[in-house]
Amino acid sequence: MTQPISGFSKLSKEEKIDWITTNYTQNAAQSKKILQTYWNQNDSIQQLHDEFIENTITNLYVPQGIAPNFLINDSLYAIPMAIEESSVIAAASKAAKFWLKKGGFKTKILGTEKVGQVHFIYKGAPNKLNSFFTYLKPILLADSASLTSSMEKRGGGITDIILKNKTNELAHYFQLHATFETKDAMGANFINSCLEQFAATLKKEAASFEGFSAQEKDIEIVMSILSNYVPNCTVRAEVSCPVEELKLTTELTPQHTAEKIVQAIKIAHVEPYRAVTHNKGIMNGIDAVVLATGNDFRAIEAGVHAYACRNGQYSSLTHAAIENGIFTFWIELPLALGTVGGLTNLHPLVKLNLEMLQRPSAEELMQIIAVAGLAQNFAAISSLVTTGIQKGHMKMHLLNILNQLGANENEKATLVDYFKTNPVTHHGVELQLNEIRK
Numbered sequence: 036m037t038q039p040i041s042g043f044s045k046l047s048k049e050e051k052i053d054w055i056t057t058n059y060t061q062n063a064a065q066s067k068k069i070l071q072t073y074w075n076q077n078d079s080i081q082q083l084h085d086e087f088i089e090n091t092i093t094n095l096y097v098p099q100g101i102a103p104n105f106l107i108n109d110s111l112y113a114i115p116m117a118i119e120e121s122s123v124i125a126a127a128s129k130a131a132k133f134w135l136k137k138g139g140f141k142t143k144i145l146g147t148e149k150v151g152q153v154h155f156i157y158k159g160a161p162n163k164l165n166s167f168f169t170y171l172k173p174i175l176l177a178d179s180a181s182l183t184s185s186m187e188k189r190g191g192g193i194t195d196i197i198l199k200n201k202t203n204e205l206a207h208y209f210q211l212h213a214t215f216e217t218k219d220a221m222g223a224n225f226i227n228s229c230l231e232q233f234a235a236t237l238k239k240e241a242a243s244f245e246g247f248s249a250q251e252k253d254i255e256i257v258m259s260i261l262s263n264y265v266p267n268c269t270v271r272a273e274v275s276c277p278v279e280e281l282k283l284t285t286e287l288t289p290q291h292t293a294e295k296i297v298q299a300i301k302i303a304h305v306e307p308y309r310a311v312t313h314n315k316g317i318m319n320g321i322d323a324v325v326l327a328t329g330n331d332f333r334a335i336e337a338g339v340h341a342y343a344c345r346n347g348q349y350s351s352l353t354h355a356a357i358e359n360g361i362f363t364f365w366i367e368l369p370l371a372l373g374t375v376g377g378l379t380n381l382h383p384l385v386k387l388n389l390e391m392l393q394r395p396s397a398e399e400l401m402q403i404i405a406v407a408g409l410a411q412n413f414a415a416i417s418s419l420v421t422t423g424i425q426k427g428h429m430k431m432h433l434l435n436i437l438n439q440l441g442a443n444e445n446e447k448a449t450l451v452d453y454f455k456t457n458p459v460t461h462h463g464v465e466l467q468l469n470e471i472r473k
C-alpha cells in the first residue's frame with residue numbers, strides 16, 4: 036500500500052508527477068506522457084495555470100464553443116460556452132435562432148444585493164445586545180472605511196448591517212447580517228475582508244461595553260463569511276410570441292405545442308424529481324457561460340438551487356403562460372457574477388471571452404447568462420414535448436461514440452452521413468461500423 040506523504044506541496048512539479056504516476060497508476064511512463072500532453076506549449080501560460088491552484092500537474096481541457104444569434108434587448112450576441120456535454124451548444128444556438136425572428140430575449144435586473152454574515156455566540160440578554168448594536172453600527176462602518184473607500188468610488192460599498200437574533204433556531208446564536216453592492220466585482224474578497232473587520236470590531240467593542248456583564252462581554256465569533264445565497268441579486272429574462280408562431284414541429288399545432296410547454300413547466304413546478312432535471316438543463320446553459328467568463332460555477336449552482344426551493348419545495352426556475360393568444364416563457368434567478376477581478380483579469384481566454392461579449396458589466400453578464408439558461412430550457416422542453424430528447428442528443432453524441440470505437444476519419448464521414456437518416460444508438464453505430472469495415 037502507498038504510504039502517506041508529507042511536504043507534497045513543496046515537491047517540484049516533476050516530482051509530484053513522478054510520485055502520483057508511480058504510486059497510483061499502472062503505467063507511470065504512459066501516465067506522465069498523458070499529463071504532459073495537456074501542458075500548454077507556451078511556458079508563461081502554463082505557469083499562470085500552475086499558479087492558479089496548489090499542486091498543479093496538468094490542465095483539464097473542456098471544449099469551448101460559440102452559440103451565435105442571441106438577440107438580447109435588441110443587441111446581437113455570440114455567446115462563448117465551455118462545456119463537455121455534446122448537445123448543449125447546438126440546443127442554445129437553435130433556441131437563439133428561433134427567437135431571433137420573434138424579437139429576441141428581453142431582460143431586466145431585479146436586484147444586485149450581495150450578502151455576508153458574522154456568526155457569533157452571545158450569552159446574555161437580547162435587549163442589551165440590541166442597545167449595544169445601536170452603539171456598534173457606526174463604529175463597524177468607520178472601522179471598515181479603509182476597506183470600502185475604493186469600492187465606494189466605484190459606486191458600491193456596504194449597504195446595511197443588521198443584527199439578527201437566531202436563538203429560536205440555535206441557542207445563543209446571533210448574526211451581523213450585512214448587505215453589499217459590489218458593482219462589477221463578484222466581491223467575495225471585498226465582502227470577506229469587511230466581515231472579518233466587523234468581527235474584530237464586534238469582539239473588541241463588546242469587551243469594553245459598559246452595559247454588558249462579564250459573560251456578555253465575552254462574545255464568541257464563530258465565523259465570518261459571505262453567503263452564496265443571494266435572493267436579491269436576481270435577473271429576469273423573457274421571450275414571447277403569438278401562439279400561432281410557435282411552430283416547432285409538424286406533428287403538433289402551435290396551440291397544442293404551447294399548451295404542452297406550459298404543462299411541462301407546471302409539472303416542474305410541482306414535482307421535485309422533474310424540477311431537478313429541468314433546472315439541471317437550465318444550468319447546462321448557465322454554467323457553460325459562467326465557466327467561459329471565469330466566474331465561480333459552484334457559487335452560482337449553490338445559490339441557484341437554494342433559490343429554487345425558497346418557497347419550501349424545490350421547484351422550476353422557469354415559468355410559462357399563454358394569455359390573450361401570447362405565449363410567454365421566462366426565468367428569474369439569482370446570479371452573483373463579476374467581470375473584473377479574479378480570473379477575469381488573469382486568464383487570457385476568459386479575457387477574450389469577455390471581449391467577445393463586448394466587455395459586459397456584471398449586470399450585463401447576469402442578463403446574458405440568464406438568457407443562456409432560458410434558451411437551454413426552451414430547447415430542452417421543446418424537444419421533450421415533441422420529438423423527445425434522444426433524437427437530437429444521440430445525433431450530437433455520434434462523434435463521441437465513433438471516437439470511442441476508434442473510427443478513422445473516412446469511417447466517421449461515412450457514418451455521420453448514414454446516421455443523418457437513421458436513429459443513433461450505441462449498438463447501431465457499432466454494427467454499422469463493423470459493416471463498413473467488412
Ligand code: MEV
Pocket residue numbers: 120312313314315316317319415416419424
Ligand atoms: C440534459 O443534460 C438536460 C435535460 O435532461 C434537461 C431537461 O430534461 O429539461 C435534457
